[in-house]
Amino acid sequence: MKFRRSERLVDMTHYLMNHPRELVSLTYFSQCYHSAKSSISEDLVIIKDTFENQGIGTLQTLPGAAGGVKYIPRVKKEHAEEFINRLCKLIADPERLLPGGYLFMTDMLGDPQILNEVGKHLASAVSDREIDVVMTVATKGIPIAQTVAHHLNVPFIVVRRDNIAMEGSTVSISYVSGSSKRLQMMSLSKRSLKENAKVLIVDDFMKAGGTINGMVNLLAEFNATVAGTAVLVESEFDEERLVDDYISLIKLTDVNVRERHINVSPGNYFSDRSDFL
Amino acid sequence: MKFRRSERLVDMTHYLMNHPRELVSLTYFSQCYHSAKSSISEDLVIIKDTFENQGIGTLQTLPGAAGGVKYIPRVKKEHAEEFINRLCKLIADPERLLPGGYLFMTDMLGDPQILNEVGKHLASAVSDREIDVVMTVATKGIPIAQTVAHHLNVPFIVVRRDNIAMEGSTVSISYVSGSSKRLQMMSLSKRSLKENAKVLIVDDFMKAGGTINGMVNLLAEFNATVAGTAVLVESEFDEERLVDDYISLIKLTDVNVRERHINVSPGNYFSDRSDFL
Numbered sequence: 001m002k003f004r005r006s007e008r009l010v011d012m013t014h015y016l017m018n019h020p021r022e023l024v025s026l027t028y029f030s031q032c033y034h035s036a037k038s039s040i041s042e043d044l045v046i047i048k049d050t051f052e053n054q055g056i057g058t059l060q061t062l063p064g065a066a067g068g069v070k071y072i073p074r075v076k077k078e079h080a081e082e083f084i085n086r087l088c089k090l091i092a093d094p095e096r097l098l099p100g101g102y103l104f105m106t107d108m109l110g111d112p113q114i115l116n117e118v119g120k121h122l123a124s125a126v127s128d129r130e131i132d133v134v135m136t137v138a139t140k141g142i143p144i145a146q147t148v149a150h151h152l153n154v155p156f157i158v159v160r161r162d163n164i165a166m167e168g169s170t171v172s173i174s175y176v177s178g179s180s181k182r183l184q185m186m187s188l189s190k191r192s193l194k195e196n197a198k199v200l201i202v203d204d205f206m207k208a209g210g211t212i213n214g215m216v217n218l219l220a221e222f223n224a225t226v227a228g229t230a231v232l233v234e235s236e237f238d239e240e241r242l243v244d245d246y247i248s249l250i251k252l253t254d255v256n257v258r259e260r261h262i263n264v265s266p267g268n269y270f271s272d273r274s275d276f277l
Numbered sequence: 278m279k280f281r282r283s284e285r286l287v288d289m290t291h292y293l294m295n296h297p298r299e300l301v302s303l304t305y306f307s308q309c310y311h312s313a314k315s316s317i318s319e320d321l322v323i324i325k326d327t328f329e330n331q332g333i334g335t336l337q338t339l340p341g342a343a344g345g346v347k348y349i350p351r352v353k354k355e356h357a358e359e360f361i362n363r364l365c366k367l368i369a370d371p372e373r374l375l376p377g378g379y380l381f382m383t384d385m386l387g388d389p390q391i392l393n394e395v396g397k398h399l400a401s402a403v404s405d406r407e408i409d410v411v412m413t414v415a416t417k418g419i420p421i422a423q424t425v426a427h428h429l430n431v432p433f434i435v436v437r438r439d440n441i442a443m444e445g446s447t448v449s450i451s452y453v454s455g456s457s458k459r460l461q462m463m464s465l466s467k468r469s470l471k472e473n474a475k476v477l478i479v480d481d482f483m484k485a486g487g488t489i490n491g492m493v494n495l496l497a498e499f500n501a502t503v504a505g506t507a508v509l510v511e512s513e514f515d516e517e518r519l520v521d522d523y524i525s526l527i528k529l530t531d532v533n534v535r536e537r538h539i540n541v542s543p544g545n546y547f548s549d550r551s552d553f554l
């Protein structure tokens with residue numbers, strides 16, 4: 001059965017959205033739809049233009065026999081500003097204040113629409129880097145890691161603070177949580193990370209950077225490389241931070257429990273970036 | 278700027294995929310694309326046919342002034358069989374065996390392509406139920422909950438076995454893990470679940486059902502209703518199981534550590550179902 005252009009456009013959009021950053025050959029599409037490669041090429045031009053105009057992403061075309069097309073999730077700067085401002089408003093709600101100046105963020109980390117956007121925005125910001133794996137620490141980092149990994153189309157791995165039997169042999173390190181100065185342990189299953197992997201570290205929250213620095217040290221044990229660090233929220237920290245190269249969507253500048261006031265602004269997401277659509 | 282049909286099809290497919298089970302009015306699309314509702318209706322017929330033919334899902338149309346269209350993720354039976362058989366083969370690999378008969382599944386629970394399919398398949402199986410929230414227990418249930426919640430377009434909440442300060446006041450219960458017979462605690466932040474919510478319980482693994490039964494008891498404390506239970510893997514259990522109404526993708530029938538053999542078959546996913554595409 002031959003597919004009409006309209007049907008191909010719908011199905012190709014679905015396929016590309018489910019396979020970001022994956023090289024798909026024109027032959028593959030041509031066989032799926034029993035259509036000439038020239039027709040497929042025309043379809044891809046329409047999809048690329050629409051993706052770019054609507055802020056969905058872009059299509060990269062690789063010419064030649066081994067070539068094909070790759071969907072790269074990207075965002076428009078104005079969409080990112082809108083989304084990050086919406087997050088800021090959500091976070092600034094004084095109802096989020098918990099004793100000790102902690103913020104209740106469980107609802108945001110369980111909202112699939114917000115997570116999908118967070119993942120897309122963070123993945124877009126590192127879309128020109130080589131990344132094999134996304135890594136985070138349990139528990140609250142997991143939703144962020146999963147959505148970023150989805151948009152990068154690479155696996156994610158979870159470092160644990162408990163050492164459980166169900167993951168086989170593990171490598172553990174001790175680290176100092178930067179703000180509380182407590183000595184803690186983190187461990188990662190040996191099988192979950194290959195040597196020399198390029199790893200994007202993500203987390204929901206960063207203050208002094210101790211936990212992220214712990215993950216960096218753990219990666220050294222696996223001879224892995226840090227390809228970048230991305231967090232949902234960074235919190236202002238007066239002393240020297242243990243991590244200096246990172247991407248953040250949101251910055252907490254002040255949390256005043258007594259006056260029930262939370263000060264939030266966009267993170268460094270817009271600094272030095274020219275890769276918006 | 279007026280949109281051409283081809284552009285509308287691409288962008289509407291993207292929009293619907295990102296908003297499953299959400300009622301979208303024709304007016305919304307008509308305003309987005311500066312196009313007549315009659316054209317939008319024709320677009321939706323093409324999208325519906327392609328979604329159904331390709332095993333993406335279906336579009337439900339609600340007529341009238343308050344009407345519109347809803348994308349419902351659904352799978353074809355033959356796709357489900359293919360996917361579940363692939364999972365069976367993956368799980369039957371004797372390299373997964375850990376001491377005590379545990380199975381290493383961390384790689385599968387960190388693979389965004391597998392997770393996306395797991396989420397779509399489990400969400401499809403409950404697509405005719407009213408569900409407000411997906412619930413799981415930390416840590417390994419989280420990726421399953423997140424992907425199912427994504428395809429149902431509802432929030433997910435995470436029950437914890439530790440009781441941490443960062444989620445405000447919590448409700449805790451004690452429960453007996455069915456297979457190990459150990460008394461354990463689980464707790465859920467009070468703010469994360471509204472009264473009378475209809476909750477889908479999900480987890481990566483179920484043996485005696487003690488953990489899931491614990492979640493059922495915890496839900497009673499919130500006056501919430503169980504809308505269903507869905508697991509990735511169920512394990513054969515000789516004694517009486519604590520949970521009897523559930524959906525599983527995979528069934529572990531035998532794990533023999535000595536002979537390094539894992540026996541896996543499809544779960545009850547195909548029983549009593551007529552809602553495949």
